[in-house]
Amino acid sequence: MKVTILGSGCPSCKALTVRVHEALERLDSSADVEFVDDYAVMAQYRIMSTPALVIDDRLIFNGMVPKTESLMELFEAHGA
Amino acid sequence: MTTKVGTTTANRSLWTRAGLAATTWIALYQLNESFWDWVVFTGAHLDPASRLGQAVHFFAYDTTKILLLLSGIIFLVAILRSFTTLERTRALLGGRREGIGNIAAAGLGVVTPFCSCSAVPAFIGFVAAGIPLGVTLSFLIASPMVNEVAVVLMYGLFGWKVAALYIGFGLLIAIVAGNVLGRLGLEKWVEPFVYEIHMGNQPVDETAKLTWSDRFAIGRAEVCSIVRSIWPYLLVGIGIGAVIHGWAPQDLFARWAGPDNPLAVPIAVLIGIPLYSNAAGALPLVQALAEKGLAMGTVLAFMMSIVALSLPEMVLLRKVLKPKLLATFVAVVGSGILMVGYLFNAIL
Numbered sequence: 001m002k003v004t005i006l007g008s009g010c011p012s013c014k015a016l017t018v019r020v021h022e023a024l025e026r027l028d029s030s031a032d033v034e035f036v037d038d039y040a041v042m043a044q045y046r047i048m049s050t051p052a053l054v055i056d057d058r059l060i061f062n063g064m065v066p067k068t069e070s071l072m073e074l075f076e077a078h079g080a
Numbered sequence: 081m082t083t084k085v086g087t088t089t090a091n092r093s094l095w096t097r098a099g100l101a102a103t104t105w106i107a108l109y110q111l112n113e114s115f116w117d118w119v120v121f122t123g124a125h126l127d128p129a130s131r132l133g134q135a136v137h138f139f140a141y142d143t144t145k146i147l148l149l150l151s152g153i154i155f156l157v158a159i160l161r162s163f164t165t166l167e168r169t170r171a172l173l174g175g176r177r178e179g180i181g182n183i184a185a186a187g188l189g190v191v192t193p194f195c196s197c198s199a200v201p202a203f204i205g206f207v208a209a210g211i212p213l214g215v216t217l218s219f220l221i222a223s224p225m226v227n228e229v230a231v232v233l234m235y236g237l238f239g240w241k242v243a244a245l246y247i248g249f250g251l252l253i254a255i256v257a258g259n260v261l262g263r264l265g266l267e268k269w270v271e272p273f274v275y276e277i278h279m280g281n282q283p284v285d286e287t288a289k290l291t292w293s294d295r296f297a298i299g300r301a302e303v304c305s306i307v308r309s310i311w312p313y314l315l316v317g318i319g320i321g322a323v324i325h326g327w328a329p330q331d332l333f334a335r336w337a338g339p340d341n342p343l344a345v346p347i348a349v350l351i352g353i354p355l356y357s358n359a360a361g362a363l364p365l366v367q368a369l370a371e372k373g374l375a376m377g378t379v380l381a382f383m384m385s386i387v388a389l390s391l392p393e394m395v396l397l398r399k400v401l402k403p404k405l406l407a408t409f410v411a412v413v414g415s416g417i418l419m420v421g422y423l424f425n426a427i428l
Contacts, residue, residue, distance in 0.1 A: 008200065008396065010195065011305075011309065012195065039200050039201065039204060039273075039399050039400065040273045040277070042201055042204075043201070043204045043205075043208065043273075043274075043277045044277070046205070047201055047205075048166040048167060048170065048198065048201050048202050048204075048205035049166055049193075049195070049198040049201060049202065050198055050201055063165075063166070063193070063198070
């Protein structure tokens with residue numbers, strides 16, 4: 001499973017990054033995590049607000065920072 | 081059956097709690113001044129006529145009042161905004177001509193949720209969907225300028241008339257500046273990659289699934305997040321304001337920054353540019369200055385400059401706007417703000 005966080009470095013984006021790492025750690029997952037702040041790449045996912053979460057090249061959500069527990073459920077559903 | 085009853089009970093409890101919270105808020109707001117009168121002047125025995133007494137009372141009263149106002153309005157606005165999304169706004173603006181488009185964009189800019197870091201994805205999203213550059217810029221000017229923190233602070237510190245002027249003229253600047261910029265035909269100064277992107281038009285509507293419990297949670301989260309990020313600036317600003325309130329001479333500004341000094345407005349606009357996230361701190365300070373004679377037009381211009389010409393946002397927008405366009409943007413919006421400042425110094 002490849003997890004990509006799209007953001008511009010603002011507090012919400014950082015918060016999402018922290019929670020994603022926390023969620024994956026708690027799930028004992030070996031998923032790859034990358035942070036992308038290139039706007040051209042972000043535009044390809046057609047998002048209009050950051051931060052956004054992409055799993056295996058599919059956009060899952062944008063413009064929110066869910067709780068770690070919600071992220072854990074999301075990752076489990078995608079085969080973490 | 082059980083689920084239905086359970087949900088109804090849960091809903092009733094949610095609304096009961098909401099009602100209690102609202103009532104508590106109103107009570108706290110009404111009792112604020114009397115409470116601090118009692119604590120500072122009766123309890124701590126400070127002399128209401130003394131500078132120290134005045135300053136301490138100002139600090140305590142203003143901090144409580146602003147925190148209450150901020151939490152109340154941020155909560156309400158966050159809930160309102162949970163009903164709109166950038167995607168829906170884009171869909172609404174698609175296909176509108178300049179003129180009407182500028183007005184719609186400015187209006188939507190006020191109600192659509194927007195954080196500075198979304199400026200670039202939002203810009204790309206709008207332009208790539210075919211919304212004219214000028215209309216997109218009207219949105220980008222109105223959104224940060226007429227934001228609830230700024231409006232609440234203006235209302236709490238200067239009263240509803242000044243807040244209304246701020247909103248009204250903020251929108252006017254957004255509409256006119258966007259329109260002017262649109263007419264200048266500056267598309268060639270947008271970074272090329274923006275026009276090479278093709279966006280689909282289906283809005284990803286996540287807001288339809290939100291329950292009231294979700295919306296209240298969003299409201300609470302917004303309040304915590306915003307208050308957490310601004311409270312140090314707020315306290316410093318109110319602190320300096322308190323000192324000015326207690327110790328600075330009454331006519332401090334009448335002498336060199338009153339309504340007749342033509343340099344006061346441009347200086348205020350320039351100082352505002354690097355100050356973005358410090359709006360919360362700058363405002364209480366400015367209120368104290370206004371008491372000492374700083375002209376209201378200068379105050380309005382300062383506030384608009386802080387939020388609309390924000391340096392962090394300019395840095396972000398540089399990724400999609402070439403320097404010439406960015407400079408033109410600052411010049412046009414800045415001129416609008418200057419004119420508003422001079423206008424109000426002349427008439428208020």
